[in-house]
Amino acid sequence: MSDARLADLSRRLPDLRLLVAAADLEHYGRDWTRRWTPAPLAIALPASIDEVQAILCWANEHDVAIVPSGGRTGLSGGAVAANGEVVLSLQRMNRVLDFDAVDRTLTVQPGIALHTVHEAARSHGLIYPVDFAARGSCSIGGNIATNAGGIRVIRYGNTREWIVGLQVVTGSGELIELNRGLIKNSSGYDFRQLLIGSEGTLGIVVEATLKLTDPPPPSQVMLLALPDMDALMQVFALFRARLALQAFEFFTDRALEHVLAHGAQRAIEGDYPYYVVTEFDAADEPAQDAALAAFEHALERGWVSDGVIAQSEAQATALWRLREGITESLAPRRPYKNDVSVRISAVPAFLHEMQALLAHEYPQVEVVWFGHIGDGNLHINVLRPEELAEEAFIAQCEHVTKLLAATLQRHGGSISAEHGIGLVKRAYLESTRSAAEIALMRGVRKVFDPNGILNPGKLFADG
Numbered sequence: 123m124s125d126a127r128l129a130d131l132s133r134r135l136p137d138l139r140l141l142v143a144a145a146d147l148e149h150y151g152r153d154w155t156r157r158w159t160p161a162p163l164a165i166a167l168p169a170s171i172d173e174v175q176a177i178l179c180w181a182n183e184h185d186v187a188i189v190p191s192g193g194r195t196g197l198s199g200g201a202v203a204a205n206g207e208v209v210l211s212l213q214r215m216n217r218v219l220d221f222d223a224v225d226r227t228l229t230v231q232p233g234i235a236l237h238t239v240h241e242a243a244r245s246h247g248l249i250y251p252v253d254f255a256a257r258g259s260c261s262i263g264g265n266i267a268t269n270a271g272g273i274r275v276i277r278y279g280n281t282r283e284w285i286v287g288l289q290v291v292t293g294s295g296e297l298i299e300l301n302r303g304l305i306k307n308s309s310g311y312d313f314r315q316l317l318i319g320s321e322g323t324l325g326i327v328v329e330a331t332l333k334l335t336d337p338p339p340p341s342q343v344m345l346l347a348l349p350d351m352d353a354l355m356q357v358f359a360l361f362r363a364r365l366a367l368q369a370f371e372f373f374t375d376r377a378l379e380h381v382l383a384h385g386a387q388r389a390i391e392g393d394y395p396y397y398v399v400t401e402f403d404a405a406d407e408p409a410q411d412a413a414l415a416a417f418e419h420a421l422e423r424g425w426v427s428d429g430v431i432a433q434s435e436a437q438a439t440a441l442w443r444l445r446e447g448i449t450e451s452l453a454p455r456r457p458y459k460n461d462v463s464v465r466i467s468a469v470p471a472f473l474h475e476m477q478a479l480l481a482h483e484y485p486q487v488e489v490v491w492f493g494h495i496g497d498g499n500l501h502i503n504v505l506r507p508e509e510l511a512e513e514a515f516i517a518q519c520e521h522v523t524k525l526l527a528a529t530l531q532r533h534g535g536s537i538s539a540e541h542g543i544g545l546v547k548r549a550y551l552e553s554t555r556s557a558a559e560i561a562l563m564r565g566v567r568k569v570f571d572p573n574g575i576l577n578p579g580k581l582f583a584d585g
């Protein structure tokens with residue numbers, strides 16, 4: 123080790139896996155944003171809680187910044203290491219530690235992939251219901267750090283609803299056990315909830331106890347084509363009133379074009395501006411009839427132009443691919459992403475204002491919308507025109523984001539619904555959080571991480 127600090131780390135932890143090869147620094151120093159050039163000092167891959175604690179003690183002594191790292195599927199730069207940090211990858215701590223049939227909980231290490239958690243829950247006849255397209259690559263530790271949402275929030279809520287216990291190593295290297303799997307625990311501040319969504323700025327999750335639940339009844343998946351934007355919330359209100367929704371997702375014709383070009387199968391002929399993929403309980407004939415009746419009602423009102431119900435699991439998967447494949451289909455274009463939310467009741471007014479704003483500000487730029495409209499959460503993906511240089515493009519997007527943030531503020535919304543603030547949105551935090559709140563957030567950070575070594579520059583611009 124040529125770096126004296128790393129040599130000291132290796133001396134303290136001779137068994138610690140430490141990577142410094144250029145390819146590793148590049149691989150572990152970036153996330154799915156692909157905007158920053160990775161430049162970490164080294165990658166540490168601890169295999170135990172003791173090692174994590176020792177790394178943090180070492181980092182405090184040497185004043186080395188630590189970037190906690192899971193699957194690095196984040197879209198806000200929360201796991202980017204571009205300034206000589208040590209990336210602390212939890213990828214080797216990826217085991218299921220315990221299943222408790224009475225408590226119906228699964229205790230896992232943070233580096234376990236979400237889909238492995240799903241499989242483990244299913245092997246006990248239960249489910250862990252948080253789900254989204256990156257399930258194969260993202261880690262539960264990262265999900266906790268961003269309070270990940272996804273496609274089933276409408277039924278099950280975000281990650282924070284499903285975490286009943288955490289073990290966390292704070293910025294100063296202390297191990298704390300939070301909530302211990304309790305359902306009821308009214309004994310003061312709930313640091314577990316504070317840690318969830320803290321984007322690696324307060325502590326490192328080294329163990330998590332997840333609540334599991336019963337699988338939902340058999341469901342059906344429906345794809346709907348809609349004639350205009352107003353119909354979106356009309357159909358949502360109708361379906362939510364009549365059916366037991368598990369998901370209600372939307373995307374535009376532009377999103378469809380990209381996902382079809384990426385290999386998905388067209389399911390509805392003709393061109394329509396908006397589409398919805400919805401999944402709902404359909405265990406028996408009355409439930410299936412209710413879905414059909416809701417569809418026909420929407421058709422009669424002109425809220426829906428066409429639709430298809432999946433007749434098999436394969437067809438259901440194909441319909442879901444039209445929505446879930448969008449991110450991957452856009453990834454080669456490295457889109458600039460906004461991930462915003464408003465209350466469901468504010469969606470119609472916000473959508474109109476936002477559409478006018480985007481049309482005005484991006485006249486020559488392709489903008490792709492999709493998202494979790496049933497949760498009031500929209501993903502806006504802006505694609506750089508080939509002739510526009512990256513820097514100028516980002517500057518334009520930052521300008522529009524400022525305007526968007528002001529619009530959101532007027533509608534009482536959030537600049538980050540589920541992707542986190544990270545590096546991408548830290549300049550807009552004030553649009554969602556008051557000055558008093560931000561001052562408290564900074565104070566909390568100081569308590570958990572007095573030397574500011576955990577993920578500096580994320581969430582707050584100045585550390």
Ligand code: MLT
Binds near residue numbers: 255272446449493501
């Ligand atoms: C999604 O809803 O597909 C994810 O949040 C990813 C994305 O927004 O690109």
Ligand code: ZN
Binds near residue numbers: 272
């Ligand atoms: Zn999403």
